[in-house]
Amino acid sequence: MDLYLLHSPRSKSKTIVLALRSYEKDRAQIKDIGSFVKSLPKNIGAGYGGHTSCIEVSTPKARLIVDGGSGIRGLGEKLMLEACGAGRGIVHILMTHFHWDHLIGLPFFTPIFVPGNQIHFYGVQPDLEDNIRRTFCKPNFPVPFENLPASIHFHTLNPRQPQMFDDVKVTPYQLDHPDPCWGYRFEHGGKALAYCVDTECLRVSRESMGADLALYQNLDLMIFDAQYTFLEASERINWGHASGPIGIDVALREKVKKVLFVHHDPAAPDAKIMEAERQTREYYESTLAAAHAKGEPLHALEWEFAREGMSILV
Numbered sequence: 039m040d041l042y043l044l045h046s047p048r049s050k051s052k053t054i055v056l057a058l059r060s061y062e063k064d065r066a067q068i069k070d071i072g073s074f075v076k077s078l079p080k081n082i083g084a085g086y087g088g089h090t091s092c093i094e095v096s097t098p099k100a101r102l103i104v105d106g107g108s109g110i111r112g113l114g115e116k117l118m119l120e121a122c123g124a125g126r127g128i129v130h131i132l133m134t135h136f137h138w139d140h141l142i143g144l145p146f147f148t149p150i151f152v153p154g155n156q157i158h159f160y161g162v163q164p165d166l167e168d169n170i171r172r173t174f175c176k177p178n179f180p181v182p183f184e185n186l187p188a189s190i191h192f193h194t195l196n197p198r199q200p201q202m203f204d205d206v207k208v209t210p211y212q213l214d215h216p217d218p219c220w221g222y223r224f225e226h227g228g229k230a231l232a233y234c235v236d237t238e239c240l241r242v243s244r245e246s247m248g249a250d251l252a253l254y255q256n257l258d259l260m261i262f263d264a265q266y267t268f269l270e271a272s273e274r275i276n277w278g279h280a281s282g283p284i285g286i287d288v289a290l291r292e293k294v295k296k297v298l299f300v301h302h303d304p305a306a307p308d309a310k311i312m313e314a315e316r317q318t319r320e321y322y323e324s325t326l327a328a329a330h331a332k333g334e335p336l337h338a339l340e341w342e343f344a345r346e347g348m349s350i351l352v
């Protein structure tokens with residue numbers, strides 16, 4: 039399975055200035071600008087990105103989008119170069135919940151304005167259709183839902199019941215968020231990834247997670263909410279978001295292979311997200327050391343803080 043995080047860098051202009059300075063100094067150094075930018079520290083390089091939630095999960099046969107945050111605008115442009123541009127696109131969008139940061143990109147998703155395209159929305163919440171319709175509503179947006187040229191369909195998913203989308207099995211599980219929010223587990227070809235956003239992970243024990251524990255088990259990749267620093271997460275109870283150390287605990291316990299931390303605080307500069315990443319590393323290393331000292335070594339866990347535009351082969 040391929041996973042794409044669909045955004046663009048928030049520090050783009052800074053990156054270009056740095057690249058140009060380097061170009062004047064040494065042409066050979068930026069023969070490959072992409073690698074050069076990636077080699078820079080995140081607070082002066084491409085950064086973590088500033089768009090809101092949208093990911094794409096693809097397999098040889100299926101392509102699924104999760105959430106319609108501002109990142110979906112760029113994805114729409116990509117899809118327009120394919121079947122959506124000719125009005126022959128079939129798009130599947132799974133919604134976790136309806137907070138603005140997960141909806142705000144939908145009015146700017148170009149394939150929805152092309153006759154012939156089919157846009158399918160999926161969600162567990164019974165008010166899925168009402169919430170999507172309200173996103174296209176005067177005076178907030180000039181084109182009312184009824185006038186959208188694409189054909190739009192709504193599908194209610196059953197909680198914790200798998201549904202096949204071509205060759206990928208998708209199962210929704212409930213997360214811990216102030217309004218009902220459902221994460222998704224994707225399984226294909228013996229691999230599994232889960233999208234666990236937005237969640238505060240208030241149910242920390244296996245027992246308290248109940249039937250939703252299955253979301254986190256035997257994962258090759260867990261995409262996890264790390265909006266806050268460790269300190270902020272301890273202060274912001276019931277705000278609906280977690281931090282890196284919480285994801286580390288869940289991943290070590292459930293033997294997850296890799297964690298991708300996402301949903302960085304939109305108000306945080308890159309330096310602050312770097313600090314959250316540093317705290318997570320400190321926590322991870324101290325947790326491993328403590329387990330080792332007790333003679334109960336933990337499995338090595340791969341993890342990183344996501345950057346917009348990343349793509350990962352699972």
Ligand SMILES: [Zn+2]
Pocket residue numbers: 135137215236278
């Ligand atoms: Zn939310």
Ligand SMILES: [Zn+2]
Pocket residue numbers: 091137139140236301
């Ligand atoms: Zn959110």
